[in-house]
Amino acid sequence: MSTLAIDKAGPSRKIKYGSMSRDRAWALRWSYFFLVLFAIFFLTPPIYMLITSLKSSAEISAATNPWWVFHPTLSNYVELLTSNQFLRFFWNSSIVSLAVVLVTMLISVPAAFALARMKFWGSTTLATGVFLTYLIPDSLLFIPLFKMLALVQDYTGITLLNRWYVLLFIYPTLTVPFCTWIMIGYFASIPKELDEAALIDGASWLQTLTRIFIPVALPGLIAATIFAFTVSWAQFLYPLVFTTSVDQLVLPVGITTTLIKGDVFNWGQIMTGALLGAAPPLIIYAFLMDYYIAGLTAGATKG
Amino acid sequence: MADVVVEQGQAVRAARARKPASLRNVLGRKSTVAFFLTLPLILLIALLVLYPAVYSVHLATLNKSMQKFVGFGNFLFLFKRDTFWMVVKQSCIFAVTAVFFKALIGFIVAHFVHNIPAKGQRKWRGMLLVPWVIPPAMSTLAWLWLFDPSYSAFNYTLSFFGIGPINWLGDNVWARFSVILVNIWYGAPFFMIMYLAALKSVPDQLYEAAAIDGANWWQKIWYVTLPMMRNIIAITALFSLIVTFANFDIVRILTSGGPLDQTHIFATWAFKVGIEGSDIPLGASVSLFMVPILAVAAIFILRDVSKRGNEA
Numbered sequence: 172m173s174t175l176a177i178d179k180a181g182p183s184r185k186i187k188y189g190s191m192s193r194d195r196a197w198a199l200r201w202s203y204f205f206l207v208l209f210a211i212f213f214l215t216p217p218i219y220m221l222i223t224s225l226k227s228s229a230e231i232s233a234a235t236n237p238w239w240v241f242h243p244t245l246s247n248y249v250e251l252l253t254s255n256q257f258l259r260f261f262w263n264s265s266i267v268s269l270a271v272v273l274v275t276m277l278i279s280v281p282a283a284f285a286l287a288r289m290k291f292w293g294s295t296t297l298a299t300g301v302f303l304t305y306l307i308p309d310s311l312l313f314i315p316l317f318k319m320l321a322l323v324q325d326y327t328g329i330t331l332l333n334r335w336y337v338l339l340f341i342y343p344t345l346t347v348p349f350c351t352w353i354m355i356g357y358f359a360s361i362p363k364e365l366d367e368a369a370l371i372d373g374a375s376w377l378q379t380l381t382r383i384f385i386p387v388a389l390p391g392l393i394a395a396t397i398f399a400f401t402v403s404w405a406q407f408l409y410p411l412v413f414t415t416s417v418d419q420l421v422l423p424v425g426i427t428t429t430l431i432k433g434d435v436f437n438w439g440q441i442m443t444g445a446l447l448g449a450a451p452p453l454i455i456y457a458f459l460m461d462y463y464i465a466g467l468t469a470g471a472t473k474g
Numbered sequence: 475m476a477d478v479v480v481e482q483g484q485a486v487r488a489a490r491a492r493k494p495a496s497l498r499n500v501l502g503r504k505s506t507v508a509f510f511l512t513l514p515l516i517l518l519i520a521l522l523v524l525y526p527a528v529y530s531v532h533l534a535t536l537n538k539s540m541q542k543f544v545g546f547g548n549f550l551f552l553f554k555r556d557t558f559w560m561v562v563k564q565s566c567i568f569a570v571t572a573v574f575f576k577a578l579i580g581f582i583v584a585h586f587v588h589n590i591p592a593k594g595q596r597k598w599r600g601m602l603l604v605p606w607v608i609p610p611a612m613s614t615l616a617w618l619w620l621f622d623p624s625y626s627a628f629n630y631t632l633s634f635f636g637i638g639p640i641n642w643l644g645d646n647v648w649a650r651f652s653v654i655l656v657n658i659w660y661g662a663p664f665f666m667i668m669y670l671a672a673l674k675s676v677p678d679q680l681y682e683a684a685a686i687d688g689a690n691w692w693q694k695i696w697y698v699t700l701p702m703m704r705n706i707i708a709i710t711a712l713f714s715l716i717v718t719f720a721n722f723d724i725v726r727i728l729t730s731g732g733p734l735d736q737t738h739i740f741a742t743w744a745f746k747v748g749i750e751g752s753d754i755p756l757g758a759s760v761s762l763f764m765v766p767i768l769a770v771a772a773i774f775i776l777r778d779v780s781k782r783g784n785e786a
Contacts, residue, residue, distance in 0.1 A: 198589060199589065300519070312523065315533055317754070344519075348519070401609075449607075456604075464599075
């Protein structure tokens with residue numbers, strides 16, 4: 172009976188008795204082929220940035236092969252790195268991003284600890300609310316925030332618009348929800364026995380947080396820090412709306428508004444500026460890739 | 475069970491702490507500590523997210539000088555304008571097309587990366603994630619330069635294949651294509667990373683079983699990979715839908731909405747009307763139109779997240 176069934180099933184579908192290893196080798200070759208194609212697509216803009224940044228204005232406007240540098244020069248870099256304006260942008264961006272990272276951590280780590288471990292009235296609702304806040308985009312809030320800042324200025328006389336430090340209040344709205352969310356995930360994955368042991372030994376809640384949770388969840392903390400830094404460094408809409416004077420601008424806005432003068436595009440300098448602006452996140456990424464990716468995937472998988 | 479144990483430890487501590495002054499007792503109580511730990515977060519969200527969100531609804535009901543209440547006047551005004559409907563259409567086309575191709579390219583690339591030996595995967599993954607790492611404002615400048623009409627590197631390259639100069643950002647159709655292309659370029663690596671993580675979690679036995687049953691590569695993807703990754707595909711796509719729908723940087727830098735407002739999406743048009751045109755109420759009304767789609771996506775994401783929260 173069983174042999175009959177096998178005989179019946181046998182010829183009904185074509186089985187290719189090819190070499191499995193040969194199939195594997197071909198699949199591998201195709202994989203590499205397509206990966207190279209996609210890598211070209213993904214890496215063309217940054218590489219083209221680098222190519223253009225090494226060219227002089229004369230070479231850029233000459234109708235030569237745009238993909239090759241015939242007379243490499245560092246003049247664009249020298250010019251930008253000695254320009255007070257550009258250094259000012261860089262300085263503003265660095266201060267803002269670093270301060271925002273600090274503020275974000277000070278707000279989100281304690282909150283995540285409380286939400287992950289200390290069940291209290293409304294804690295689950297609050298955790299869900301934090302996650303929902305993360306889904307509210309900047310492009311929904313920039314107009315009311317602009318008006319609010321103007322009103323604060325009218326009523327209290329504190330100048331907030333057109334000052335770089337206003338970004339220190341605004342950026343955390345982008346970074347804190349996500350950082351809190353992934354820290355809740357990391358804290359929740361710490362075994363309960365650890366903090367029970369600490370509590371039995373007489374540690375206060377704050378001691379539990381600083382002595383046990385922060386050291387154990389350090390990878391998550393690093394991932395959150397990287398996230399907060401890259402988000403603040405890349406933010407474009409808020410500084411574009413809230414700051415206008417040249418000495419108050421951060422890098423992305425500074426490059427797009429001051430290096431493009433009317434219809435005159437000084438592409439060599441723009442590309443150099445863009446590359447220098449992209450450098451800090453790229454360097455962090457190069458050295459801490461695993462943390463970067465952990466933070467990226469944690470948002471959707473750790474929850 | 476574990477909760478009970480914590481409560482017991484808590485009780486022991488509370489009993490010991492009963493002797494000192496009652497203020498210290500209150501301060502040491504779990505709910506008080508928790509309140510103070512979450513207070514900055516609550517304040518931040520309430521003042522700088524919730525309040526502005528409600529405030530923008532209020533703003534949307536005022537007239538241009540913000541002196542008079544006009545009710546739905548701004549919305550009715552928008553409904554009568556062709557530009558508004560163009561923005562709605564373009565936003566939807568932009569978001570849906572971009573998310574679809576991001577998901578598709580991300581899936582394909584993740585598959586190829588997953589296919590190659592584990593040794594080289596790290597290197598490739600690192601290289602392919604670069605577009606996501608560069609601040610979009612910076613990389614869009616590079617695209618702007620690649621699209622440049624007179625010295626465009628793209629047109630230079632295409633001329634070798636006999637394809638005439640394309641007006642990438644000046645022509646209606648091409649401008650729409652360009653902004654979507656840049657968005658795909660920027661977002662596809664994120665999908666790649668998410669899908670790669672998901673692919674790694676699919677047990678090998680399933681593929682072996684499928685192979686023994688005689689499934690070809692397509693059947694393996696369709697009947698094994700996709701069902702196993704369904705959740706992560708859905709949640710990543712919804713996330714991306716929100717971000718793409720609310721995108722600002724790319725369109726703003728690449729075309730500023732031009733030619734003839736053809737590439738405007740909600741965020742850039744709201745910026746143009748509200749900040750540049752200093753009609754704040756109208757700008758607020760425009761951006762409020764993002765809410766329904768964002769809300770629907772958020773509800774689905776939330777359902778998925780809480781479902782997984784319960785499983786864990």
